Amino acid sequence: AKNQGRNNYQFFAPSMNESNMHRLELEHSLRRGLEKNEFTVHYQPQIDIPNNSIVGIEALLRWDHPQKGIISPAYFISIAEETGLIVPIGEQVLRYACLQNKEWQLSGLPPMRVAVNLSPRQFQQQNLVQVITDILQETGMEPHYLELEITESLAMHDVEFTIKTLNELRKMGITIAIDDFGTGYSSLSYLKRLPIDILKIDRYFIRDVTKDPGNEAIVDAIILLAHNLKLQVIAEGVETEEQLNYLRSKNCDLVQGYYFYKPLPVVGITNLLLNTFKK
Ligand code: C2E
Ligand code: CA
Ligand code: CA
Ligand code: CA
Numbered sequence: 001a002k003n004q005g006r007n008n009y010q011f012f013a014p015s016m017n018e019s020n021m022h023r024l025e026l027e028h029s030l031r032r033g034l035e036k037n038e039f040t041v042h043y044q045p046q047i048d049i050p051n052n053s054i055v056g057i058e059a060l061l062r063w064d065h066p067q068k069g070i071i072s073p074a075y076f077i078s079i080a081e082e083t084g085l086i087v088p089i090g091e092q093v094l095r096y097a098c099l100q101n102k103e104w105q106l107s108g109l110p111p112m113r114v115a116v117n118l119s120p121r122q123f124q125q126q127n128l129v130q131v132i133t134d135i136l137q138e139t140g141m142e143p144h145y146l147e148l149e150i151t152e153s154l155a156m157h158d159v160e161f162t163i164k165t166l167n168e169l170r171k172m173g174i175t176i177a178i179d180d181f182g183t184g185y186s187s188l189s190y191l192k193r194l195p196i197d198i199l200k201i202d203r204y205f206i207r208d209v210t211k212d213p214g215n216e217a218i219v220d221a222i223i224l225l226a227h228n229l230k231l232q233v234i235a236e237g238v239e240t241e242e243q244l245n246y247l248r249s250k251n252c253d254l255v256q257g258y259y260f261y262k263p264l265p266v267v268g269i270t271n272l273l274l275n276t277f278k279k
Helices: 002-035 077-083 086-106 128-139 152-157 159-171 188-193 203-207 213-228 241-249 266-277
Strands: 039-048 053-065 069-071 113-117 146-151 175-181 198-201 232-236 254-256
Touching (some): 053 266, 086 266, 113 175, 128 146, 152 175, 213 241
Parallel strands (some): 232 254
16 A cells, blocks of 8 residues: 555656646746747738628737747647736737737728737736727727627626626727637627627537538527627638538628638738738
8 A cells, every 4th residue: 555655646746747847837938938029910811701802800829939939829828818928918919910900001901900819817907998098099000990809708707897898998999709609608698788799600610510410500590699689790710612601601791711811920911911902
Protein backbone atom coordinates (compact mmCIF):
# COMPACT_ATOMS: atom_id res chain seq x y z
CA ALA A 1 0.00 0.00 0.00
CA LYS A 2 2.88 2.29 0.87
CA ASN A 3 4.51 1.68 -2.49
CA GLN A 4 1.31 2.15 -4.32
CA GLY A 5 0.79 5.48 -2.55
CA ARG A 6 4.16 6.67 -3.65
CA ASN A 7 3.55 5.54 -7.20
CA ASN A 8 0.28 7.38 -7.28
CA TYR A 9 2.00 10.46 -6.04
CA GLN A 10 4.66 10.13 -8.69
CA PHE A 11 2.08 9.49 -11.31
CA PHE A 12 0.06 12.59 -10.56
CA ALA A 13 2.54 15.12 -9.31
CA PRO A 14 4.75 15.61 -12.37
CA SER A 15 1.83 15.98 -14.74
CA MET A 16 0.19 18.52 -12.47
CA ASN A 17 3.41 20.48 -12.26
CA GLU A 18 3.79 20.25 -15.97
CA SER A 19 0.38 21.71 -16.72
CA ASN A 20 0.84 24.43 -14.10
CA MET A 21 4.16 25.23 -15.65
CA HIS A 22 2.65 25.36 -19.10
CA ARG A 23 -0.02 27.77 -17.88
CA LEU A 24 2.51 29.97 -16.12
CA GLU A 25 4.74 29.96 -19.15
CA LEU A 26 1.88 30.83 -21.42
CA GLU A 27 0.70 33.62 -19.12
CA HIS A 28 4.23 34.97 -18.99
CA SER A 29 4.65 34.95 -22.75
CA LEU A 30 1.20 36.49 -23.25
CA ARG A 31 2.29 39.38 -21.01
CA ARG A 32 5.54 39.69 -22.90
CA GLY A 33 3.66 39.52 -26.20
CA LEU A 34 1.42 42.36 -25.10
CA GLU A 35 4.42 44.50 -24.13
CA LYS A 36 6.18 43.70 -27.41
CA ASN A 37 3.09 44.37 -29.52
CA GLU A 38 2.91 40.84 -30.86
CA PHE A 39 -0.88 40.82 -31.12
CA THR A 40 -2.35 41.59 -34.46
CA VAL A 41 -5.63 41.25 -36.31
CA HIS A 42 -6.70 39.27 -39.36
CA TYR A 43 -9.89 40.13 -41.21
CA GLN A 44 -12.59 37.92 -42.72
CA PRO A 45 -15.23 39.32 -45.11
CA GLN A 46 -18.95 38.87 -44.48
CA ILE A 47 -20.97 38.45 -47.66
CA ASP A 48 -24.50 39.55 -48.35
CA ILE A 49 -25.85 36.51 -50.20
CA PRO A 50 -28.62 37.95 -52.27
CA ASN A 51 -26.04 40.28 -53.91
CA ASN A 52 -22.80 38.38 -53.37
CA SER A 53 -21.11 41.51 -52.07
CA ILE A 54 -18.82 42.18 -49.12
CA VAL A 55 -20.76 44.21 -46.57
CA GLY A 56 -18.81 43.65 -43.39
CA ILE A 57 -15.57 42.33 -41.98
CA GLU A 58 -14.86 40.40 -38.78
CA ALA A 59 -11.66 41.27 -36.92
CA LEU A 60 -9.97 38.13 -35.58
CA LEU A 61 -7.15 38.24 -33.06
CA ARG A 62 -3.81 36.65 -33.93
CA TRP A 63 -0.61 36.27 -31.95
CA ASP A 64 2.44 36.84 -34.11
CA HIS A 65 4.86 34.88 -31.95
CA PRO A 66 8.58 35.50 -32.61
CA GLN A 67 9.41 31.75 -32.63
CA LYS A 68 6.12 30.00 -33.27
CA GLY A 69 4.66 32.25 -35.95
CA ILE A 70 0.98 33.15 -36.23
CA ILE A 71 -1.10 31.58 -33.45
CA SER A 72 -4.91 31.34 -33.43
CA PRO A 73 -6.75 32.53 -30.31
CA ALA A 74 -8.05 28.97 -29.85
CA TYR A 75 -4.67 28.21 -28.21
CA PHE A 76 -4.55 31.05 -25.73
CA ILE A 77 -7.96 32.68 -25.36
CA SER A 78 -9.01 30.72 -22.26
CA ILE A 79 -5.82 31.60 -20.36
CA ALA A 80 -6.05 35.20 -21.53
CA GLU A 81 -9.62 35.20 -20.22
CA GLU A 82 -8.76 33.59 -16.85
CA THR A 83 -5.83 35.89 -16.20
CA GLY A 84 -7.71 38.99 -17.34
CA LEU A 85 -5.10 39.66 -20.04
CA ILE A 86 -7.91 39.50 -22.59
CA VAL A 87 -8.99 42.95 -21.38
CA PRO A 88 -5.91 44.87 -22.63
CA ILE A 89 -5.52 42.49 -25.61
CA GLY A 90 -9.17 42.94 -26.58
CA GLU A 91 -8.87 46.72 -26.32
CA GLN A 92 -5.93 46.53 -28.66
CA VAL A 93 -8.00 44.53 -31.18
CA LEU A 94 -10.78 47.11 -30.97
CA ARG A 95 -8.34 49.97 -31.51
CA TYR A 96 -6.65 48.27 -34.49
CA ALA A 97 -9.97 47.35 -36.09
CA CYS A 98 -11.41 50.87 -35.75
CA LEU A 99 -8.22 52.47 -37.02
CA GLN A 100 -8.08 50.08 -39.97
CA ASN A 101 -11.71 50.57 -40.89
CA LYS A 102 -11.23 54.35 -40.81
CA GLU A 103 -8.19 53.97 -43.06
CA TRP A 104 -10.17 51.93 -45.58
CA GLN A 105 -12.82 54.64 -45.64
CA LEU A 106 -10.21 57.34 -46.13
CA SER A 107 -8.73 55.41 -49.06
CA GLY A 108 -12.06 55.75 -50.85
CA LEU A 109 -13.58 52.33 -50.21
CA PRO A 110 -17.34 52.19 -49.58
CA PRO A 111 -17.86 52.32 -45.82
CA MET A 112 -18.64 48.99 -44.18
CA ARG A 113 -18.97 47.59 -40.70
CA VAL A 114 -16.12 45.99 -38.83
CA ALA A 115 -17.14 43.36 -36.27
CA VAL A 116 -15.08 42.91 -33.10
CA ASN A 117 -15.41 40.04 -30.59
CA LEU A 118 -15.94 41.04 -26.97
CA SER A 119 -14.95 38.52 -24.31
CA PRO A 120 -17.07 37.99 -21.18
CA ARG A 121 -14.31 39.57 -19.07
CA GLN A 122 -14.30 42.69 -21.24
CA PHE A 123 -18.04 42.94 -21.22
CA GLN A 124 -18.12 42.87 -17.44
CA GLN A 125 -15.76 45.86 -17.15
CA GLN A 126 -17.67 48.70 -15.54
CA ASN A 127 -16.00 51.24 -17.84
CA LEU A 128 -16.61 49.32 -21.09
CA VAL A 129 -18.83 51.97 -22.66
CA GLN A 130 -16.28 54.67 -21.85
CA VAL A 131 -13.40 52.60 -23.23
CA ILE A 132 -15.28 52.10 -26.49
CA THR A 133 -16.28 55.76 -26.67
CA ASP A 134 -12.64 56.78 -26.21
CA ILE A 135 -11.38 54.40 -28.90
CA LEU A 136 -13.99 55.63 -31.37
CA GLN A 137 -13.05 59.22 -30.64
CA GLU A 138 -9.32 58.56 -30.82
CA THR A 139 -9.58 56.72 -34.17
CA GLY A 140 -12.30 58.88 -35.72
CA MET A 141 -14.37 55.81 -36.58
CA GLU A 142 -18.13 56.39 -36.60
CA PRO A 143 -19.99 54.08 -34.17
CA HIS A 144 -22.36 53.27 -37.01
CA TYR A 145 -19.59 51.20 -38.62
CA LEU A 146 -18.77 49.19 -35.51
CA GLU A 147 -20.36 45.88 -34.65
CA LEU A 148 -19.70 44.05 -31.39
CA GLU A 149 -20.06 40.28 -31.12
CA ILE A 150 -20.93 38.85 -27.74
CA THR A 151 -21.66 35.25 -26.84
CA GLU A 152 -24.97 33.87 -25.78
CA SER A 153 -23.74 32.53 -22.43
CA LEU A 154 -22.27 35.91 -21.58
CA ALA A 155 -25.46 37.72 -22.43
CA MET A 156 -27.45 35.43 -20.18
CA HIS A 157 -25.08 35.70 -17.23
CA ASP A 158 -26.53 38.90 -15.77
CA VAL A 159 -29.41 39.78 -18.01
CA GLU A 160 -30.26 43.17 -16.48
CA PHE A 161 -26.67 44.39 -16.71
CA THR A 162 -26.41 43.05 -20.25
CA ILE A 163 -29.58 44.84 -21.35
CA LYS A 164 -28.46 48.13 -19.80
CA THR A 165 -25.01 47.98 -21.41
CA LEU A 166 -26.33 46.91 -24.81
CA ASN A 167 -28.87 49.73 -24.75
CA GLU A 168 -26.10 52.26 -24.13
CA LEU A 169 -23.98 50.85 -26.96
CA ARG A 170 -26.89 50.75 -29.39
CA LYS A 171 -27.88 54.30 -28.50
CA MET A 172 -24.40 55.29 -29.71
CA GLY A 173 -25.19 53.63 -33.06
CA ILE A 174 -23.18 50.43 -32.53
CA THR A 175 -24.56 47.15 -33.95
CA ILE A 176 -24.79 44.14 -31.64
CA ALA A 177 -24.47 40.52 -32.75
CA ILE A 178 -24.94 37.35 -30.71
CA ASP A 179 -22.08 35.03 -31.67
CA ASP A 180 -22.11 31.22 -31.71
CA PHE A 181 -25.87 31.22 -31.46
CA GLY A 182 -27.33 27.84 -30.64
CA THR A 183 -24.37 26.53 -28.64
CA GLY A 184 -25.19 28.15 -25.29
CA TYR A 185 -28.10 27.49 -23.02
CA SER A 186 -30.08 30.63 -23.46
CA SER A 187 -33.72 30.98 -22.80
CA LEU A 188 -35.66 32.22 -25.79
CA SER A 189 -37.67 34.61 -23.60
CA TYR A 190 -34.43 36.42 -22.70
CA LEU A 191 -33.46 36.58 -26.33
CA LYS A 192 -36.63 38.53 -27.03
CA ARG A 193 -35.67 41.08 -24.38
CA LEU A 194 -32.10 41.62 -25.54
CA PRO A 195 -31.52 44.78 -27.58
CA ILE A 196 -29.58 43.15 -30.43
CA ASP A 197 -29.42 43.34 -34.22
CA ILE A 198 -27.87 40.12 -35.50
CA LEU A 199 -27.72 36.39 -34.74
CA LYS A 200 -24.67 34.45 -35.90
CA ILE A 201 -25.35 30.75 -36.41
CA ASP A 202 -22.46 28.71 -35.08
CA ARG A 203 -20.23 26.86 -37.54
CA TYR A 204 -21.10 23.57 -35.85
CA PHE A 205 -24.62 23.63 -37.30
CA ILE A 206 -23.50 24.75 -40.75
CA ARG A 207 -20.88 22.03 -41.11
CA ASP A 208 -23.36 19.23 -41.79
CA VAL A 209 -26.37 21.29 -42.73
CA THR A 210 -26.81 19.60 -46.09
CA LYS A 211 -26.23 16.10 -44.66
CA ASP A 212 -27.77 16.06 -41.21
CA PRO A 213 -31.54 16.63 -41.05
CA GLY A 214 -31.19 17.60 -37.37
CA ASN A 215 -28.82 20.44 -38.18
CA GLU A 216 -31.04 21.44 -41.08
CA ALA A 217 -34.01 21.76 -38.72
CA ILE A 218 -31.96 23.85 -36.29
CA VAL A 219 -30.62 26.17 -38.98
CA ASP A 220 -34.09 26.66 -40.47
CA ALA A 221 -35.50 27.40 -37.02
CA ILE A 222 -32.78 29.93 -36.17
CA ILE A 223 -33.29 31.80 -39.44
CA LEU A 224 -37.06 31.96 -38.93
CA LEU A 225 -36.67 32.94 -35.29
CA ALA A 226 -34.25 35.73 -36.18
CA HIS A 227 -36.43 37.10 -38.95
CA ASN A 228 -39.52 37.00 -36.75
CA LEU A 229 -37.60 38.99 -34.15
CA LYS A 230 -36.54 41.43 -36.91
CA LEU A 231 -32.90 40.39 -36.64
CA GLN A 232 -30.41 39.69 -39.40
CA VAL A 233 -28.77 36.25 -39.58
CA ILE A 234 -25.16 35.46 -40.39
CA ALA A 235 -24.07 31.86 -41.00
CA GLU A 236 -20.44 31.23 -40.12
CA GLY A 237 -18.14 28.49 -41.36
CA VAL A 238 -19.61 28.23 -44.86
CA GLU A 239 -17.16 26.07 -46.79
CA THR A 240 -19.09 24.61 -49.74
CA GLU A 241 -21.33 25.72 -52.54
CA GLU A 242 -23.98 23.30 -51.29
CA GLN A 243 -24.06 24.97 -47.89
CA LEU A 244 -24.22 28.37 -49.54
CA ASN A 245 -27.10 27.37 -51.81
CA TYR A 246 -28.96 25.85 -48.90
CA LEU A 247 -28.59 29.02 -46.82
CA ARG A 248 -29.61 31.17 -49.76
CA SER A 249 -32.74 29.07 -50.30
CA LYS A 250 -33.63 29.66 -46.65
CA ASN A 251 -33.17 33.44 -46.93
CA CYS A 252 -30.16 33.64 -44.66
CA ASP A 253 -28.89 37.23 -44.91
CA LEU A 254 -25.11 37.01 -44.66
CA VAL A 255 -22.44 34.33 -44.75
CA GLN A 256 -18.87 34.09 -43.65
CA GLY A 257 -16.50 31.24 -44.38
CA TYR A 258 -13.67 29.66 -46.30
CA TYR A 259 -15.90 29.16 -49.35
CA PHE A 260 -15.51 32.88 -49.97
CA TYR A 261 -12.49 33.96 -47.96
CA LYS A 262 -10.30 32.86 -45.09
CA PRO A 263 -9.31 35.49 -42.55
CA LEU A 264 -6.59 37.60 -44.19
CA PRO A 265 -3.76 39.74 -42.81
CA VAL A 266 -4.06 43.52 -43.30
CA VAL A 267 -2.21 43.67 -46.62
CA GLY A 268 -4.23 40.80 -48.08
CA ILE A 269 -7.62 42.13 -47.06
CA THR A 270 -6.75 45.67 -48.17
CA ASN A 271 -5.75 44.44 -51.62
CA LEU A 272 -8.89 42.35 -51.83
CA LEU A 273 -11.08 45.34 -50.96
CA LEU A 274 -9.26 47.62 -53.38
CA ASN A 275 -9.53 45.07 -56.20
CA THR A 276 -13.19 44.44 -55.45
CA PHE A 277 -14.37 48.02 -55.11
CA LYS A 278 -11.99 50.21 -57.07
CA LYS A 279 -11.78 48.58 -60.48
P1 C2E B 1 -15.51 33.04 -33.67
O1 C2E B 1 -15.76 34.40 -33.18
O2 C2E B 1 -16.67 32.11 -33.73
O3 C2E B 1 -14.81 33.23 -35.06
C1 C2E B 1 -14.96 32.37 -36.14
C2 C2E B 1 -13.80 31.39 -36.23
O4 C2E B 1 -14.06 30.48 -37.29
C3 C2E B 1 -12.48 32.04 -36.57
O5 C2E B 1 -11.46 31.27 -35.93
C4 C2E B 1 -12.40 31.88 -38.08
O6 C2E B 1 -11.08 31.92 -38.57
C5 C2E B 1 -13.01 30.52 -38.24
N1 C2E B 1 -13.61 30.32 -39.55
C6 C2E B 1 -14.16 31.24 -40.36
N2 C2E B 1 -14.66 30.66 -41.48
C7 C2E B 1 -14.43 29.33 -41.35
C8 C2E B 1 -14.71 28.20 -42.19
O7 C2E B 1 -15.29 28.29 -43.26
N3 C2E B 1 -14.30 26.99 -41.71
C9 C2E B 1 -13.66 26.85 -40.53
N4 C2E B 1 -13.29 25.63 -40.15
N5 C2E B 1 -13.38 27.89 -39.71
C10 C2E B 1 -13.76 29.12 -40.13
P2 C2E B 1 -10.25 31.98 -35.18
O8 C2E B 1 -9.88 33.23 -35.90
O9 C2E B 1 -9.22 30.94 -34.93
O10 C2E B 1 -10.91 32.43 -33.82
C11 C2E B 1 -11.37 31.46 -32.90
C12 C2E B 1 -12.20 32.11 -31.83
O11 C2E B 1 -11.38 32.95 -31.00
C13 C2E B 1 -13.29 33.04 -32.34
O12 C2E B 1 -14.40 32.30 -32.76
C14 C2E B 1 -13.56 33.87 -31.11
O13 C2E B 1 -14.38 33.18 -30.20
C15 C2E B 1 -12.18 34.00 -30.52
N6 C2E B 1 -11.61 35.30 -30.92
C16 C2E B 1 -11.04 35.68 -32.07
N7 C2E B 1 -10.65 36.97 -32.03
C17 C2E B 1 -11.01 37.42 -30.82
C18 C2E B 1 -10.90 38.69 -30.15
O14 C2E B 1 -10.39 39.70 -30.68
N8 C2E B 1 -11.38 38.77 -28.88
C19 C2E B 1 -11.96 37.69 -28.26
N9 C2E B 1 -12.41 37.84 -27.00
N10 C2E B 1 -12.09 36.50 -28.85
C20 C2E B 1 -11.62 36.36 -30.11
CA1 CA C 1 -17.07 36.03 -33.70
CA1 CA D 1 -18.80 32.63 -34.02
CA1 CA E 1 -17.56 29.71 -33.03
